[in-house]
Amino acid sequence: xxxxxxxxxxxxxxxxxxxxxxxxxxxxxxxxxxxxxxxxxxxxxxxxxxxxxxxxxxxxxxxxxxxxxxxxxxxxxxxxxxxxxxxxxxxxxxxxxxxxxxxxxxxxxxxxxxxxxxxxxxxxxxxxxxxxxxxxxxxxxxxxxxxxxxxxxxxxxxxxxxxxxxxxxxxxxxxxxxxxxxxxxxxxxxxxxxxxxxxxxxxxxxxxxxxxxxxxxxxxxxxxxxxxxxxxxxxxxxxxxxxxxxxxxxxxxxxxxxxxxxx
Numbered sequence: 001x002x003x004x005x006x007x008x009x010x011x012x013x014x015x016x017x018x019x020x021x022x023x024x025x026x027x028x029x030x031x032x033x034x035x036x037x038x039x040x041x042x043x044x045x046x047x048x049x050x051x052x053x054x055x056x057x058x059x060x061x062x063x064x065x066x067x068x069x070x071x072x073x074x075x076x077x078x079x080x081x082x083x084x085x086x087x088x089x090x091x092x093x094x095x096x097x098x099x100x101x102x103x104x105x106x107x108x109x110x111x112x113x114x115x116x117x118x119x120x121x122x123x124x125x126x127x128x129x130x131x132x133x134x135x136x137x138x139x140x141x142x143x144x145x146x147x148x149x150x151x152x153x154x155x156x157x158x159x160x161x162x163x164x165x166x167x168x169x170x171x172x173x174x175x176x177x178x179x180x181x182x183x184x185x186x187x188x189x190x191x192x193x194x195x196x197x198x199x200x201x202x203x204x205x206x207x208x209x210x211x212x213x214x215x216x217x218x219x220x221x222x223x224x225x226x227x228x229x230x231x232x233x234x235x236x237x238x239x240x241x242x243x244x245x246x247x248x249x250x251x252x253x254x255x256x257x258x259x260x261x262x263x
Contacts, residue, residue, distance in 0.1 A: 001043060001052040002139045003036020003129030004106050007061050007087040010259055016091055016099045029259055032065035035129040035148060038221045038260040039228035044073035046232055051075045053115055053135070055107040057085030079113035090220055098220045111135045125235025127228055133157040146231035149176045156181060164189060164234060166227040169197060187240050189230065191223065201240050208244050213252035221260025226251035
């Protein structure tokens with residue numbers, strides 16, 4: 001895993017406030033999360049361990065995040081930055097939908113950081129949510145590389161071949177149009193929530209169904225878990241259609257939890 005961390009506080013409320021409105025909320029939990037951390041913890045849970053290349057704020061919150069991720073089975077390779085650790089507030093409404101406010105700039109690892117980059121060459125798969133261009137080139141040394149479409153500018157700067165790009169059919173910040181990356185990703189996945197989504201491989205577009213879900217928790221982390229599941233399955237040698245089906249099943253599990261991790 002090469003990516004980012006946010007310390008996220010989850011609060012329950014009836015609805016997201018309108019402009020000028022005051023609503024009452026209950027704080028449920030605070031955990032080290034964000035797309036990179038959620039994926040790293042999931043990969044560690046499925047495989048017994050995950051190496052996570054990241055950067056953290058050199059403050060109390062950043063060190064607490066590192067300790068929590070290690071306790072969740074993740075091997076953390078962190079560069080420490082003299083800034084406040086990035087955090088977020090996630091509001092969970094009565095419909096169990098999440099709305100996120102992020103506080104602070106995204107902090108990611110750079111190739112110049114003294115991290116064990118050479119170890120990536122021995123990895124079956126790497127999932128990327130952030131890093132400078134040279135860090136992404138290090139990640140490409142793995143056999144399979146999967147990335148979020150949220151960092152298209154960084155991927156263009158790195159110029160690496162992506163085995164699978166996980167994008168969104170709905171989220172404007174995660175949309176991908178053919179030709180935005182060169183070379184073109186081998187597989188382009190466009191998620192569409194409970195409707196499933198589509199994927200393009202070899203010029204052919206196929207639709208996939210979302211796995212059945214028992215929604216008793218919230219949706220936070222389902223997308224990141226899906227992307228991690230794609231990387232995990234492709235790294236194990238599964239064809240795209242099977243990898244996506246496996247990832248959909250793993251993402252559906254998250255909808256029964258409060259927050260991104262099992263109780």
